[in-house]
Amino acid sequence: MKHLLSVTDLDAAAANGLLDTADRLRQALLGREVRKLPTLRGRTVITMFYEDSTRTRVSFEIAGKWMSADTVNVSAKGSSVSKGESLRDTALTLSAMGADCVIVRHPASGAAHRLAAWADRDAAMTGTHTSVVNAGDGTHEHPTQALLDAATLRDRLGSIAGRRIGIVGDVLHSRVARSNVFLLSTLGAEVVLIAPPTLLPVGVEQWPCRVSPELDAELPGLDAVMMLRVQAERMHGAFFPSAREYAVRYGLSDSRAALLPEHAVVLHPGPMVRGMEIAPSVADSPRAAILAQVRNGVHVRMAVLYHLLAGAPE
Numbered sequence: 001m002k003h004l005l006s007v008t009d010l011d012a013a014a015a016n017g018l019l020d021t022a023d024r025l026r027q028a029l030l031g032r033e034v035r036k037l038p039t040l041r042g043r044t045v046i047t048m049f050y051e052d053s054t055r056t057r058v059s060f061e062i063a064g065k066w067m068s069a070d071t072v073n074v075s076a077k078g079s080s081v082s083k084g085e086s087l088r089d090t091a092l093t094l095s096a097m098g099a100d101c102v103i104v105r106h107p108a109s110g111a112a113h114r115l116a117a118w119a120d121r122d123a124a125m126t127g128t129h130t131s132v133v134n135a136g137d138g139t140h141e142h143p144t145q146a147l148l149d150a151a152t153l154r155d156r157l158g159s160i161a162g163r164r165i166g167i168v169g170d171v172l173h174s175r176v177a178r179s180n181v182f183l184l185s186t187l188g189a190e191v192v193l194i195a196p197p198t199l200l201p202v203g204v205e206q207w208p209c210r211v212s213p214e215l216d217a218e219l220p221g222l223d224a225v226m227m228l229r230v231q232a233e234r235m236h237g238a239f240f241p242s243a244r245e246y247a248v249r250y251g252l253s254d255s256r257a258a259l260l261p262e263h264a265v266v267l268h269p270g271p272m273v274r275g276m277e278i279a280p281s282v283a284d285s286p287r288a289a290i291l292a293q294v295r296n297g298v299h300v301r302m303a304v305l306y307h308l309l310a311g312a313p314e
Helices: 012-031 055-066 087-096 109-126 145-156 175-186 215-221 244-252 289-311
Strands: 044-049 071-076 101-106 133-136 165-166 190-194 210-212 224-227 265-267
Touching: 012 165, 012 175, 012 289, 044 055, 044 087, 055 101, 055 289, 071 244, 087 101, 087 109, 087 190, 087 244, 101 109, 101 289, 109 133, 109 210, 133 289, 145 175, 145 224, 145 265, 165 175, 165 215, 175 190, 190 215, 265 289
Parallel strands: 044 071, 044 101, 101 133, 165 190, 165 224, 190 210, 224 265
Antiparallel strands: none
């Protein structure tokens, strides 16, 4: 791997390879009093976030630290970006400082791909390479979230191939939904998007999934259901009448959770809007794997950094 920009860059073998590496790294850390592996000693990993984040940014930092990399966080609010510096100049500056990997989150779709192109051009001129990881670009993709979701499903269900996974809610604004549809279908799952028509993107019929407006009708046939956050900050208009009506039609209540098969798993990428997207009692129930997703996020991101950097030349 040179960069990780999209799940569509991964075939089933590559995706399973990353998940297997995450499992091995998790096992390697078990029982250690000091959770440190020497894997990335001497490497410099920079997280560059132009949007607020807790889970993704912190888990990438922990992943780097647990593998002995030097990790640096750059926040747009406290950097030269606030003075008007462009993404390109910021990226080239970090590369010139010796960054081996830049993990970027940006509100513009395609920003990570542009950053990778600049990094490759700079590498051709200087001979030094900087890997780029997409930690979420606009409404486009979030590949490591999809990988950690797949890891969680594999842990809880034993396998992904042949499973039916429902993704519910604000698909239109969700990079998590897009990445999960393509990765889970690559791994052999049947994916069902369940959302009001106003929260479905143009061209969704070309995605490798089925679309349904009826949550109650789909729940009994699902092996897992992923509830999406309603991204009000990206909405510029009325996409549904009210929060209460959304909860009535598409919230995962106790009565709806009872419609799921006994083995079914409940996921949410977070942060959750409790009471609207998911009932607190469902979020805290044994069938919910929401905190397991967070734990798996660290190991999956360790695996991504390992595949990108461990084999790179000194």
